[in-house]
Amino acid sequence: MEHDNIRVLIAKPGLDGHDRGAKVVAYALRDAGMEVIYTGLRQSVEKIVAVALQEDVDAIGLSILSGAHRALTERLLAGLGDRAKEIAVLVGGTVPERDIPALLELGVSKVFPTGTPLSEIAAEVRAAVEAKRAAASAT
Amino acid sequence: MAKTADSISRAHGPEANEPNAKEREADNAERRWREEVEKLDLPPARTSSGLELDILYTERDADERDTLGLPGEYPFTRGVQPSMYRGRLWTMRQYSGFGTARETNQRYRWLLEQGQTGISVALDLPTQLGLDSDDPMAADDVGRVGVAIDTLADMEELFEGIPLGKISASFTINSTAAILLAMYLAVAERQGVAAERISGTIQNDILKEYVSRGTWIFPPAPSLRLIVDTIEYCVKHAPRFNAISIAGAHFRDAGATAVQEMAYTLADAITYVEACRERGLDVNQFGRQLSFYFYTHNDLFEEVAKYRAGRRLWAGIMRERFGATDPRAQMFRFGVVCGGSTLTAQQPYNNIVRVAYQALASVLGGVQSVFTAAWDEPFAIPTEQSAELALRTQQILAYETNVPTVVDPLGGSHFIEALTDQTEREVRAIIDRIEAAGGMVACIESGMIQREIAQEAYRYQNRVEQGEQIVVGVNRFSRPEPERSQFQLYESDPRIAARQCEKLAQVRRERDGARVKHALEALGRATKDDVNLMPFILDAVKSYASIGEICAILRAEFGTFKEPVVL
Numbered sequence: 001m002e003h004d005n006i007r008v009l010i011a012k013p014g015l016d017g018h019d020r021g022a023k024v025v026a027y028a029l030r031d032a033g034m035e036v037i038y039t040g041l042r043q044s045v046e047k048i049v050a051v052a053l054q055e056d057v058d059a060i061g062l063s064i065l066s067g068a069h070r071a072l073t074e075r076l077l078a079g080l081g082d083r084a085k086e087i088a089v090l091v092g093g094t095v096p097e098r099d100i101p102a103l104l105e106l107g108v109s110k111v112f113p114t115g116t117p118l119s120e121i122a123a124e125v126r127a128a129v130e131a132k133r134a135a136a137s138a139t
Numbered sequence: 140m141a142k143t144a145d146s147i148s149r150a151h152g153p154e155a156n157e158p159n160a161k162e163r164e165a166d167n168a169e170r171r172w173r174e175e176v177e178k179l180d181l182p183p184a185r186t187s188s189g190l191e192l193d194i195l196y197t198e199r200d201a202d203e204r205d206t207l208g209l210p211g212e213y214p215f216t217r218g219v220q221p222s223m224y225r226g227r228l229w230t231m232r233q234y235s236g237f238g239t240a241r242e243t244n245q246r247y248r249w250l251l252e253q254g255q256t257g258i259s260v261a262l263d264l265p266t267q268l269g270l271d272s273d274d275p276m277a278a279d280d281v282g283r284v285g286v287a288i289d290t291l292a293d294m295e296e297l298f299e300g301i302p303l304g305k306i307s308a309s310f311t312i313n314s315t316a317a318i319l320l321a322m323y324l325a326v327a328e329r330q331g332v333a334a335e336r337i338s339g340t341i342q343n344d345i346l347k348e349y350v351s352r353g354t355w356i357f358p359p360a361p362s363l364r365l366i367v368d369t370i371e372y373c374v375k376h377a378p379r380f381n382a383i384s385i386a387g388a389h390f391r392d393a394g395a396t397a398v399q400e401m402a403y404t405l406a407d408a409i410t411y412v413e414a415c416r417e418r419g420l421d422v423n424q425f426g427r428q429l430s431f432y433f434y435t436h437n438d439l440f441e442e443v444a445k446y447r448a449g450r451r452l453w454a455g456i457m458r459e460r461f462g463a464t465d466p467r468a469q470m471f472r473f474g475v476v477c478g479g480s481t482l483t484a485q486q487p488y489n490n491i492v493r494v495a496y497q498a499l500a501s502v503l504g505g506v507q508s509v510f511t512a513a514w515d516e517p518f519a520i521p522t523e524q525s526a527e528l529a530l531r532t533q534q535i536l537a538y539e540t541n542v543p544t545v546v547d548p549l550g551g552s553h554f555i556e557a558l559t560d561q562t563e564r565e566v567r568a569i570i571d572r573i574e575a576a577g578g579m580v581a582c583i584e585s586g587m588i589q590r591e592i593a594q595e596a597y598r599y600q601n602r603v604e605q606g607e608q609i610v611v612g613v614n615r616f617s618r619p620e621p622e623r624s625q626f627q628l629y630e631s632d633p634r635i636a637a638r639q640c641e642k643l644a645q646v647r648r649e650r651d652g653a654r655v656k657h658a659l660e661a662l663g664r665a666t667k668d669d670v671n672l673m674p675f676i677l678d679a680v681k682s683y684a685s686i687g688e689i690c691a692i693l694r695a696e697f698g699t700f701k702e703p704v705v706l
Contacts, residue, residue, distance in 0.1 A: 027594075
């Protein structure tokens with residue numbers, strides 16, 4: 001089955017080092033049957049893009065708690081360029097609700113603010129990847 | 140282990156004296172009671188750390204009662220001061236800082252007006268990571284989760300109008316702790332306060348940063364050198380200053396249990412004490428300047444037992460293992476934070492209640508300083524209004540409940556003493572395991588501790604999602620959440636970074652460039668020698684060299700830590 005080989009990169013951009021959420025989500029996605037790569041702390045956006053392309057991932061999950069979600073996400077999507085059509089970008093962390101529409105506008109597939117259940121995150125990652133695959137095969 | 144009715148007659152053990160008639164009657168009564176309770180077939184219960192809990196504790200449960208002692212006396216189970224809060228309340232120290240030094244200084248003055256009794260400085264991530272505000276890597280994070288400090292000029296502004304001879308400040312700073320300490324000493328000197336008189340704390344605990352929180356820069360060996368340099372300097376020049384605050388809080392918030400939190404923290408502390416002894420420092424001197432920092436979470440009695448066990452364990456380690464004879468060098472003095480990962484975004488006002496219980500547990504556990512987090516911290520840093528309520532939570536506990544009046548009020552409770560003993564045993568077992576695996580540095584470099592904590596965090600999250608762990612408003616008694624826009628939340632000012640960069644540029648223009656260069660070169664040479672770096676850092680700071688410039692010198696010599704990425 002196709003969804004059995006979803007590859008996800010969980011990344012911590014920016015300077016924040018709180019990675020409990022990133023690791024818990026990584027475990028949950030792995031238990032949901034996905035292949036998960038974790039970048040470790042303080043990765044530059046350029047490095048995250050490079051790893052994502054090199055590892056040929058289907059999705060990138062950005063974990064951001066510092067409040068810098070908008071700027072970091074914007075730079076990541078710019079870095080992905082055309083590849084953003086194939087790679088789903090999802091953002092989780094301390095993201096105020098009022099910032100969510102702007103992130104979605106940038107091209108983020110889904111935002112998971114504090115308190116989102118793990119089961120929902122796994123389902124949404126899968127849905128986002130499938131949507132990207134469907135769009136890619138339609139063109 | 141929970142007892143059964145059958146086990147009661149054997150509780151005295153083969154070596155104990157034959158029970159007398161009164162004891163036999165008590166045994167029979169308890170046996171009858173247990174038989175009744177066993178019929179109910181109640182499910183087993185555990186603390187949040189997984190320690191098994193009986194339904195009732197009696198006089199036969201606490202077998203180490205003879206070690207209880209008195210407050211202010213070894214092993215300090217009942218508290219580090221003889222009179223505890225009757226003599227002086229704990230310090231109310233709200234972690235605070237945002238934007239530039241000017242805004243934060245205003246918040247500090249306001250908090251002090253509201254009755255806060257100490258300052259706790261929250262620094263932004265660039266400051267914690269040794270980056271100047273105009274560094275491209277810092278751009279997104281200037282002034283966000285704390286105040287931006289680039290040079291001594293910022294530190295001067297931060298404490299303007301705050302008398303450092305009277306008010307103590309605590310800094311959550313690790314990799315760059317030596318630099319911040321130097322700035323603090325320089326500001327105190329300007330205020331005319333001698334170093335011998337200043338009190339306060341720098342966190343200065345790098346080992347836990349490698350495991351959780353992540354504000355490391357240098358590898359373990361040079362980091363330990365810097366830490367011992369600051370401790371040595373404080374022993375000589377600032378004897379009332381806590382040169383390190385060995386923190387379990389960040390393990391806890393990353394997912395560790397209460398027992399793991401205490402064990403990892405003491406294992407870190409052992410590493411620091413060994414490093415100080417290798418330098419030739421006197422354990423009776425530096426031992427007085429060590430302090431600790433933890434998270435208090437929701438399991439109230441487990442938290443009380445954790446702190447009581449911590450005091451007893453540390454006193455034993457310092458006296459028996461390291462030969463400390465001065466009681467002040469055996470004392471486990473600690474601060475706490477209440478809130479953190481126990482706070483929920485759902486029904487956020489519930490957080491006020493959680494934090495109040497956590498503060499109560501901390502005080503029952505004999506804490507020295509308390510930070511009560513604000514209810515809105517799952518969303519943003521607190522507003523003035525939510526910060527005030529968080530402070531009032533402590534003040535009500537201090538002044539209205541009468542809780543602080545009697546020392547260690549739960550001491551002697553069969554349950555608390557048994558749980559304290561049990562916690563002590565479990566913590567000691569983990570420390571032994573870490574030492575058998577080569578000590579804390581080895582266990583961090585292999586990623587073992589990181590993995591244990593992450594797995595515990597995942598286990599907890601699954602328990603919440605499966606409803607085994609009840610969180611009110613999240614998996615029980617939940618309802619559709621209202622729009623968060625109904626809450627007045629803090630909004631960061633987008634012009635902060637630009638303002639801070641302007642200020643830094645102005646400092647660079649106005650300072651004596653030759654003096655800066657000279658100080659930085661001297662520091663660079665000193666890094667290669669077997670000397671204490673503090674005087675060189677102090678000199679650099681006083682020349683208005685920036686954090687970024689000083690760290691660049693240190694980085695060039697020390698290199699950077701290679702994070703073991705483990706899942």
